[in-house]
Amino acid sequence: MNKQPIACPNPSCENHLPRSADFFRKRGYYTPKHLGHKLARYQCKTCGKTFSNQTFSDDFRQHRQDINHMLPRLLCSGVTMRRAAWILECSYNTVCSRLPWLAEKARAAHEAALDSGAMKTSYIQFDEMQSFEHAAAKALTIALAVRAKTGQILSAKVGRIPSNGHLADTGQTLYGWTRNESPKACLLALRQASRVAKPKVTVGCDKATPYPSYVAKAFSKRLAPVVDAQAARGGAGGDFDPLFKLNHKCAVIRSDLACMARRTWATTKKRARLQDRLDLFIAVHNGYAFT
Numbered sequence: 001m002n003k004q005p006i007a008c009p010n011p012s013c014e015n016h017l018p019r020s021a022d023f024f025r026k027r028g029y030y031t032p033k034h035l036g037h038k039l040a041r042y043q044c045k046t047c048g049k050t051f052s053n054q055t056f057s058d059d060f061r062q063h064r065q066d067i068n069h070m071l072p073r074l075l076c077s078g079v080t081m082r083r084a085a086w087i088l089e090c091s092y093n094t095v096c097s098r099l100p101w102l103a104e105k106a107r108a109a110h111e112a113a114l115d116s117g118a119m120k121t122s123y124i125q126f127d128e129m130q131s132f133e134h135a136a137a138k139a140l141t142i143a144l145a146v147r148a149k150t151g152q153i154l155s156a157k158v159g160r161i162p163s164n165g166h167l168a169d170t171g172q173t174l175y176g177w178t179r180n181e182s183p184k185a186c187l188l189a190l191r192q193a194s195r196v197a198k199p200k201v202t203v204g205c206d207k208a209t210p211y212p213s214y215v216a217k218a219f220s221k222r223l224a225p226v227v228d229a230q231a232a233r234g235g236a237g238g239d240f241d242p243l244f245k246l247n248h249k250c251a252v253i254r255s256d257l258a259c260m261a262r263r264t265w266a267t268t269k270k271r272a273r274l275q276d277r278l279d280l281f282i283a284v285h286n287g288y289a290f291t
């Protein structure tokens with residue numbers, strides 16, 4: 001669909017700010033390789049600059065704009081980046097470069113949703129889940145906050161943590177993996193979640209000792225959040241799970257993000273990209289129209 005342009009893209013042209021409707025003349029058509037239909041080109045009558053509606057679009061200069069709709073859905077359906085490239089008939093490098101771009105748009109959509117007031121809640125569930133970057137000894141934590149009533153994900157923040165158990169020595173000596181970013185990730189996630197908290201809010205979490213202090217720090221005193229520290233689910237399956245909504249979302253993340261599955265070879269290579277994938281997952285899962 002060709003819309004009438006309202007300004008010249010040349011910043012030094014007098015038509016750069018919208019003025020008269022007839023500042024341009026039509027200058028034929030072109031058909032982008034992967035778009036499947038033609039687009040009109042225009043020319044500024046003052047400076048002679050030629051342009052199209054694509055010039056003003058946020059996917060300007062992308063060769064494969066057509067993958068922007070399907071790529072987030074594939075990446076949040078358990079498909080790996082290489083397999084997504086194969087399905088969409090583009091290169092792996094295109095998927096690599098498009099992921100941060102899509103994640104930026106997903107973050108903006110999530111910020112807008114948090115500010116819209118439509119997600120106001122009086123019960124938030126909070127916990128951490130674990131993954132790793134490159135090698136199992138380089139452990140990562142993901143602080144996750146969920147709106148218990150609807151299951152909408154309010155925040156997911158990645159940070160590195162020292163590995164424990166039999167990998168602790170390897171992480172420390174081989175990789176120097178000793179920094180603990182868990183408090184920082186928890187505070188970031190709780191601060192973001194606190195933006196949709198109603199005046200009377202309860203934060204459900206497990207009995208991990210530092211969580212009540214994180215909640216007190218992250219939530220403004222005016223909200224006076226009540227921390228509901230539950231015993232972690234015990235015993236065989238079928239027992240009542242007080243953090244069911246959150247644990248369910250953790251299971252969905254493990255299933256829908258290829259790099260988060262257990263016993264996978266599609267592991268996270270950079271934690272910044274894991275953060276991108278989680279932000280993309282929040283937007284897809286919460287149902288934002290961001291592409």
Ligand SMILES: [Zn+2]
Nearest residue numbers: 008013044047
């Ligand atoms: Zn111009």
